[in-house]
Amino acid sequence: MNDQDSELFAAELRRLKPARPPEALLERLAAAAPRASSPAPHPSANPDGVSVWWKWARLWLPATAAAAAAIVVLAWRWSAPPGPPTPSAAVTPPLPTLRADGIEFGQQLLAAYDAVAEMPGGEPVRFRCREWMDEVVVHDSALGIVIEQRVPRLEVVPVCFETD
16 A cells, blocks of 8 residues: 555545444443542642652752762862873873985786777777786885885776777
8 A cells, every 4th residue: 555545545534424332332331430529639738748848859859969979079080199190291202204215116017918898889899907016115224114015006998999
């Protein structure tokens, strides 16, 4: 059932008039209904005013407890002796500056191949693919540091077919 069917069904239900219940059912319901009597006194009505005090205490007691806990925590934090310095506060010596005295660049051909694909229009296209490994090496002989980075690279070049 889609939204339109459910709306038509709801409109049809609103047009219908409910049937009148049988008289026997109405008589049984009237006989089973409790009789209205004089209102009983409210059990919470207390002439000495204890219930009014209790209502106020129920409202203010949680707020008072939370305020007292906050005061205790703040007083404890202010009176606590300072601890050891944090690592961020400690003075760290400056790091030595890297001075590259030798930089090497290199690239290595890993694979070379041709691939043929078909364009959406149906014409063939050839691709020349080459897989390379690029490498950079940085030397700092004063600090004895060698940094090497290798990154693979794929080179794809489309080549058209001659179809004359």
